[in-house]
Amino acid sequence: MIRTRFAPSPNGPLHLGHAYAAVVAHDLARARGGRFLLRIEDIDGARSRPGLAAEFLADLAWLGLRRDGEAVFQSARSAAYAAAGERLKAMGLLYPCRCTRAEIAASVTAEGPDGPVYPGTCRGRNVDPAGAAWRLDMAQAIAAAGPLEWIDERAGAQRATPGIFGDVVLLRKEAPASYHLAATLDDAADGITLVTRGADLFAASHVHRLLQALLGLPVPVWHHHGLLVEADGRKLAKRRGAPSLADRRHAGEDGTALAEALRRHRFPAGITLAESVDVSP
Numbered sequence: 664m665i666r667t668r669f670a671p672s673p674n675g676p677l678h679l680g681h682a683y684a685a686v687v688a689h690d691l692a693r694a695r696g697g698r699f700l701l702r703i704e705d706i707d708g709a710r711s712r713p714g715l716a717a718e719f720l721a722d723l724a725w726l727g728l729r730r731d732g733e734a735v736f737q738s739a740r741s742a743a744y745a746a747a748g749e750r751l752k753a754m755g756l757l758y759p760c761r762c763t764r765a766e767i768a769a770s771v772t773a774e775g776p777d778g779p780v781y782p783g784t785c786r787g788r789n790v791d792p793a794g795a796a797w798r799l800d801m802a803q804a805i806a807a808a809g810p811l812e813w814i815d816e817r818a819g820a821q822r823a824t825p826g827i828f829g830d831v832v833l834l835r836k837e838a839p840a841s842y843h844l845a846a847t848l849d850d851a852a853d854g855i856t857l858v859t860r861g862a863d864l865f866a867a868s869h870v871h872r873l874l875q876a877l878l879g880l881p882v883p884v885w886h887h888h889g890l891l892v893e894a895d896g897r898k899l900a901k902r903r904g905a906p907s908l909a910d911r912r913h914a915g916e917d918g919t920a921l922a923e924a925l926r927r928h929r930f931p932a933g934i935t936l937a938e939s940v941d942v943s944p
């Protein structure tokens with residue numbers, strides 16, 4: 664049975680872009696007789712705001728999107744992330760890194776999908792692991808996994824090219840895991856068969872496919888959907904004035920009518936659906 668999920672991070676209130684993502688995940692599950700899950704990605708301690716998850720539940724109900732089962736919180740799964748980290752360490756695929764952002768910025772030579780590609784400064788060095796971040800030795804990991812493919816329902820079959828990210832951080836100093844490790848483990852733990860998310864995270868799936876191979880996890884199909892952008896091509900953002908769903912809800916707007924409009928691709932004036940976003944600040 665197909666299982667999809669909506670996985671917002673409680674770093675700020677949800678807006679129209681999130682509503683569109685939730686509608687896509689919900690409708691794909693319902694159209695195929697499957698289940699739609701809600702996962703709160705609340706492991707970014709510095710940015711997570713307690714209390715927002717309750718607003719997210721109210722937002723989904725207001726949109727008329729019924730979730731199956733209870734919401735899952737990443738903050739409750741630290742032990743599973745740590746255990747996977749230990750497995751990868753035992754395979755010799757992680758190394759500790761104590762480089763600061765400034766040190767990395769000063770030595771970077773390539774750009775990847777997430778920004779500067781780490782130049783590998785700490786790889787092969789004897790770094791004190793206490794309080795360090797742990798990075799994936801990407802070249803070794805790719806060699807261990809061999810050639811990999813994955814399927815996006817919209818874009819078709821993809822050859823995995825996780826190397827474009829360089830040695831990504833999997834275990835962080837200030838959080839139980841990085842987004843890549845936590846999302847991959849959770850999608851497996853939650854039995855997600857169709858990973859739906861915005862096209863801005865398309866490249867991340869190369870890394871997730873590699874982690875699935877290394878950790879022996881089931882491989883889902885992906886569905887990267889278009890993103891709501893403003894007239895200047897930039898993603899909707901609360902800080903640029905996109906009203907939050909909570910504001911609209913409190914103002915008495917009809918949430919199910921809004922969800923229906925999003926379903927029909929009827930967006931407010933000046934907002935369109937794009938396959939990529941301008942990420943400049």
Ligand code: GLU
Nearest residue numbers: 670671672704846859860
């Ligand atoms: N938590 C991520 C976000 O809010 C979504 C991650 C995912 O769907 O894989 O952008």
